[in-house]
Amino acid sequence: MNLFLLPSRNIVVTIPLVLAVGFVTGLLMDTSVLKNYLLLVTILMIYPTMIGYKVTEVINFNHTRLLLAASVINFVLVPVLAYILGIVFLLKDPQLFAGLAIASLLPTSNMTIAFTHFARGNIPAAIKLTVISLVLGSIAVPWYLLVMVGSYIYIDIVAVLKTVAMVIFLPLVMGFATYSLLLKKYTREEFNKSVKPLLPATTAWGMVYMMFTGISTNAQMIVSQPGLLFIAIIVWMVFYFLNYLMAVKIGRWYFCREDALTLVFGTVLRNLAISIGLAATAFGVTAAFMVSLAFLFQGQSAAWFIRINEKYKILPEENPVSTQGKCN
Incomplete structure (x- = not known):
């Protein structure tokens, strides 16, 4: 059990360790056979993240203003940011561009709920935002990809739609069904515990497998073109910095502290687990490799944001600009 829980309990150490081991392994041997199992691993990886959501969390109309603001950031401002960064830095390797685009189009994950909880934000709104963003992102991904990278890489819309159905909607339905069955045996408190x-x-x-496959199968490319790795890391640094900046500015202007925290973690944190699986199955391991690099920044940046916010009050208790942003 300790071995099983090791990666999830030590994710900050696990990510760089897996990338390092995968890189060395890829230099010493051919790991391309691992790509044959990407779809199966992706489904098994995403399925557990879907267990615990309730349909009722999607269909009520609370927190409308917060959800609308988050949706504008997630599906307008962030894709535009990713597109600009891709045009400026990644045109020489459209696969990396595709990886960036996919991650930008799939916001929120269980990390959104977890970090909202750690920061004492609006947890009910975070749960609803996570489910709604997942559904909207899944529907939007193929068409956004066609617009964003369709001129630089062939996009088979039908194939992408099938992939989305396999790696997102199938686990989502399985998760809903599993949760309903579990509640017949456990109470919600027992399930949570x-x-x-x-x-x-x-x-x-599952993410360990994806990251290892992505880095190992690209090791030779990284050695021959080290500039691509450097550029990819720079792109992610700029992406997250500007994403935080947008979310914080809008949160300070229009929302109270609890809602602003939910807005930040609901728009900055991407669903990397689904993104890396979709990238790998729809475009290949190079796109998945681009997504895997985001793991270097996402969790650590969220943890540091909580610390910095608590120390310097980046998001003050009351909205300094508009009384409409006060919490009830």
């Missing part, structure tokens, strides 16, 4: 803590471990092992 005994079952839910085990779910991230399965996802973490």
Whole structure:
């Protein structure tokens, strides 16, 4: 059990370790056979993240203003930011561009809820935002990809739609069904205590497989073109910095502290677990490699943001500009 839980409990150490081991392994041997199992691993990786959501979390109309603001950031401002960065830095390798585009189009994950909880934000709104963004992002991904990278890489819309159905909607339906069955055996309190803590471990092992495959199969390319790795890392640094800047500015102007925190973590944190699986199955390991590099920044930046916000009050208790942003 300790071995099973190891990656999820030590994600900050696991990510660079897997990337390092995968890189060395890729230099010493051919790991391309791992690509044959990407679709299966992707489904098994995403399925646990879907267990625990309730349909009722999507269909009520609370937190409308916060959800609308987050949706504008997630599906207008962030894709535009990713497109500009891709045009400026990644045109020489459209696969990397595709990886950046996919990650930009799939916002929110369980990390959104977790970090909102750690920061004492609006958790009910975070849960609803996570589910809604997942559904909207899944529908929008193929068409956004056609616009964003369709001129630089062939986009088979039908194939992408099939992939989305396989790696997102299938696990989503399975997750809803599994949760309903589990509630016949456990109370919600028992589920949260005994079952839910085990779910991230399965996802973490899936991400380990994806990251290892992505880095190992691209090791030779990185050695021959080290500039691509450097550029990709720079792109992610700029992407996250500007994403935080947008979310914080809008949060300070229009929302109270609790809602602003939910806005930040609901728009900055991308669903990298689904993104890396979709990138790998729809475009290949190079696109998945681009997504895997985001793991170097996402969790650590969110943890540091909580610390910095608590120390310097980046998001003050009351909205300094508009009384409309006060929490009820």
